[in-house]
Amino acid sequence: MGYLLTILASFFEATIITIGAHLTISLGGIIFFGLPTLYSAGAYSFVIANTNGYSFYESGIITTVVVLFISLLFVLAYNRLSSDSFAIFSFTSVLAFDALVKSWDPVTGGILGISGITRPLAVGTLSQLVWLELIILIILLIAEFIFLKSRYGRTLLGLRENTQIISSLGASYKKLAFSMIIIASFLAGIAGVLTVWRIQFLDPSFAGMSIVIKIATAAILAVKPKIRWLVGSVLLISLLPEVIRFFDLPSMVMGHLRVLIYTIILIIVLRNLSNLLNEKRLV
Amino acid sequence: MFLTLINMFILQLLLNCLVIGTQVVLLAVPLYLVYSVSRIYHLGLGATAASLAYAIYFGIDHGWPLGYSILLAIGVAIIISYLSFYLLEPFAKKNNSFYGLLTSFAFGLGLEALLSIIFGTDGKFLFNQVLPIYSWGDLYLTQAGFLTIITGAILAIITVITLQMTPWGRILRSSAENINIATSLKINVSKLRLIVILIASLMAGFIGTMTSLNTVLTPQVGFNLIIMAFAALLIGGVSNLKGTIIAGYVLVLVPELLIGLSYSNYDLSANWKMVLVFLITTILLIWRPNGLLTKTQRQA
Numbered sequence: 105m106g107y108l109l110t111i112l113a114s115f116f117e118a119t120i121i122t123i124g125a126h127l128t129i130s131l132g133g134i135i136f137f138g139l140p141t142l143y144s145a146g147a148y149s150f151v152i153a154n155t156n157g158y159s160f161y162e163s164g165i166i167t168t169v170v171v172l173f174i175s176l177l178f179v180l181a182y183n184r185l186s187s188d189s190f191a192i193f194s195f196t197s198v199l200a201f202d203a204l205v206k207s208w209d210p211v212t213g214g215i216l217g218i219s220g221i222t223r224p225l226a227v228g229t230l231s232q233l234v235w236l237e238l239i240i241l242i243i244l245l246i247a248e249f250i251f252l253k254s255r256y257g258r259t260l261l262g263l264r265e266n267t268q269i270i271s272s273l274g275a276s277y278k279k280l281a282f283s284m285i286i287i288a289s290f291l292a293g294i295a296g297v298l299t300v301w302r303i304q305f306l307d308p309s310f311a312g313m314s315i316v317i318k319i320a321t322a323a324i325l326a327v328k329p330k331i332r333w334l335v336g337s338v339l340l341i342s343l344l345p346e347v348i349r350f351f352d353l354p355s356m357v358m359g360h361l362r363v364l365i366y367t368i369i370l371i372i373v374l375r376n377l378s379n380l381l382n383e384k385r386l387v
Numbered sequence: 388m389f390l391t392l393i394n395m396f397i398l399q400l401l402l403n404c405l406v407i408g409t410q411v412v413l414l415a416v417p418l419y420l421v422y423s424v425s426r427i428y429h430l431g432l433g434a435t436a437a438s439l440a441y442a443i444y445f446g447i448d449h450g451w452p453l454g455y456s457i458l459l460a461i462g463v464a465i466i467i468s469y470l471s472f473y474l475l476e477p478f479a480k481k482n483n484s485f486y487g488l489l490t491s492f493a494f495g496l497g498l499e500a501l502l503s504i505i506f507g508t509d510g511k512f513l514f515n516q517v518l519p520i521y522s523w524g525d526l527y528l529t530q531a532g533f534l535t536i537i538t539g540a541i542l543a544i545i546t547v548i549t550l551q552m553t554p555w556g557r558i559l560r561s562s563a564e565n566i567n568i569a570t571s572l573k574i575n576v577s578k579l580r581l582i583v584i585l586i587a588s589l590m591a592g593f594i595g596t597m598t599s600l601n602t603v604l605t606p607q608v609g610f611n612l613i614i615m616a617f618a619a620l621l622i623g624g625v626s627n628l629k630g631t632i633i634a635g636y637v638l639v640l641v642p643e644l645l646i647g648l649s650y651s652n653y654d655l656s657a658n659w660k661m662v663l664v665f666l667i668t669t670i671l672l673i674w675r676p677n678g679l680l681t682k683t684q685r686q687a
Contacts, residue, residue: 135485181669184676188428188488189621193672195492196614200665207658317496320489360503367497371474374490 109230111346113302116237118322119338121295123244124288125323126334131252132284133264135187138178138194139292139319141201144311146171146293147300151218152211160224167293175289179282198316205308217307221300230302237298244291245331252329256280261329314363321370327377341366395525400647404640406532406601409539412635413594414609414616415623416546417587419631422620423563424580425479427487432591433613434498435467437606439592440599441502444513464592467498468585479580495613502606510603518600531600538593543632550628559583563626611661615639618668624678634671634679641667 121139128136149170153163178197182190205212212218227233251257262270263277270277300306318341325337345362353361414432421429442463446456474494478487519530550556562569562576570576595609602608619638623630642663646656671679 133485135488177669180673184673185621186676188484189672189676191488192428192614192617192621193668196618196661196665196668199611199614200662203658203661207656207662313496317493320493324489356507357504360500364497364500364504367493367500370493371490371497374486374493375474375477377486 106230109234110302111342113230113234113237114299115338115342116234116241117295117299117302118318118342119241119335120237120244120298121292122319122322122326122334122338123248124291125319126326127248127260127284128288129320129323130327131264131329132260132281133187134182134281134284135191136178136182136194136285136288137191137316137320138174138197139288140311140315141194141197142171142174142289142292143296143299143315144201144205145174146296147306147310148205148212150297151221151300151306154221155218164297167297168290171289171293172286175286178289179285182281182285183278195316198311198313202308202312213307215308217305217310219305221304221306223301223304227301233298233301240294240298245335248334249331252331257329260284314359314366317363317366317370321366321373324370324373324377327373341369344369396647399526400643401640402526402528403532404636404643406528406535407643408636408639409535410594410598410612411615411619411639412632413535413539413542414591414612415619415631415635416542416628417590418613418616418620419625419628420559420583421580421587422625423559424566424576424583425475425487426482426484427475427479427491428484428617428620429471429475429584429587430488430491430613430617431471431495431498432587432616433609433611434495434502434606435464435471435588436591436595436598436609436612437502437604438467438498438595439464439588440513440595440604440608441506441606442592443596444506444511444599444604447513460592460596461589464588465585468581468588470494471588472581472584475584476577476580480577495610499606499610506606508605508607510605511599513596513599513604529601531597535594535597535601538597542590546628615664618664622668622671622675622679624680627678627680630678630680637671638664638667 121143124139125136128134128139146167150163150167153166154160158166178194181193185193206215208214223233227236252260259270259275259277259280262273262275263280267277296311300310322334322337322341325340326334344365345358348358348361348365414436417432418429421427421432439460442460443453443456446459447453451459471491471494474490475487478484478490521528521530521533548556550560558569558574558579561572562574562579566576591609594612598608598612615638616635619635620631621634622638623632623634642660645663646659
């Protein structure tokens with residue numbers, strides 16, 4: 105039962121962060137690789153605040169401020185850089201944040217991390233946490249569904265196709281892109297906090313390359329603006345590596361095999377993207 | 388005496404920066420070449436560098452002579468180049484740099500994961516014996532570092548001469564400027580891309596090997612270098628090789644000086660390097676988003 109709840113919880117957390125990637129990478133065409141940075145930053149800021157005596161609500165506010173600050177930095181970078189430059193800039197932020205948490209021993213615990221993290225009383229058990237994550241996920245999926253059907257959702261899809269036509273129709277594509285980056289950042293922060301409540305331990309390996317490739321693969325798989333594609337892609341990405349658990353492989357190989365599977369899926373999907381994108385133009 | 392020690396310390400720091408900076412620049416040049424002909428940033432070059440270094444390690448570990456190990460590495464470079472070309476060419480033809488970037492990124496990560504599975508993640512040494520160290524007074528330089536600097540200088544001269552003075556260089560520059568016109572002049576742009584990717588892979592393999600000789604060989608040996616090389620390309624300007632070279636050395640020099648000269652309560656460990664690289668990249672990109680030496684042009 106514990107294994108099933110853990111799988112469910114990690115699926116819900118992955119879906120929450122992938123909603124952000126869906127809005128930015130898949131639908132908006134914004135190559136934003138910085139979501140693992142926000143995922144880790146959200147987790148670290150909440151845990152550090154909480155272990156330093158702040159209540160859960162106060163820690164939540166501090167986390168919100170930290171995530172907002174970092175997301176605004178990304179917005180500034182997006183405004184100044186080309187899309188490819190922004191992609192690498194956001195990707196480098198993952199490495200830089202990893203180096204920061206490893207180096208800043210007095211605050212983050214360095215490579216040893218922070219252990220014994222407590223959950224709020226209302227979600228003291230794993231099953232209660234899973235229920236909370238499910239409720240949050242349902243709310244977010246409904247919100248995304250409504251958003252995609254709205255005028256702003258269609259403008260977002262136009263962002264991927266042709267920003268000049270979007271501008272000529274009077275829509276501010278930059279404001280929309282900025283909003284999507286900020287929303288995706290918050291979703292990543294929320295997912296980070298929920299994950300750390302589940303595993304109750306935090307170290308620099310919390311958000312690394314495997315998270316980057318997992319999010320990118322799920323986002324590219326969910327290329328259509330449909331919720332079922334999003335959920336389906338995360339389900340596939342989350343469950344496929346679980347299959348390799350049933351093979352008698354050394355544990356040190358499992359992590360790398362998982363990354364290899366994700367990269368193969370991503371490459372296959374990218375090469376067949378034109379078939380997946382066989383839909384009417386929106387602009 | 389104390390001042391002499393400080394001077395020697397700074398000189399040694401500068402010498403180390405020259406070696407690492409040359410490694411970054413030597414990886415930025417193939418990145419620039421591939422971008423010129425395909426408009427795609429080939430992030431898989433970092434993993435390619437590691438793969439070729441591992442090919443040499445495989446040969447040496449199995450008792451092969453060095454020449455055979457190098458031939459094996461060249462064979463691996465040809466295979467990886469064909470694979471990279473096969474994966475990236477459809478996106479280069481459609482001018483789709485977004486998916487090309489994602490593909491090269493996935494390819495690089497997949498190659499690293501494969502190397503980790505086959506060879507493990509523990510550090511390997513290419514040679515079991517201690518390599519020669521050259522010294523000038525109190526300054527020291529490893530053989531790998533010396534080779535890197537010399538090769539960097541030679542390759543820089545060859546690159547400039549090839550690009551500026553040879554027909555092949557003119558073909559490359561014309562393809563970089565306008566691929567459609569180059570195609571209309573019967574230049575086989577696909578074949579050009581394949582050759583450029585092969586040359587880029589070989590250069591990356593050389594750097595991967597030199598880096599492994601200076602430190603240790605791990606599957607991630609090319610990864611940090613390719614990110615720094617890419618940052619150097621962005622900061623220097625994607626169409627400006629001179630700016631890329633300057634940016635490469637700045638990206639290495641400033642963090643190394645800050646870490647090396649930090650002391651007491653402000654002591655920075657080597658782990659802070661990537662943070663400093665990121666901060667410098669951010670500041671320079673926000674100050675000069677088009678490149679250090681690139682002039683802003685009117686968009687319309």
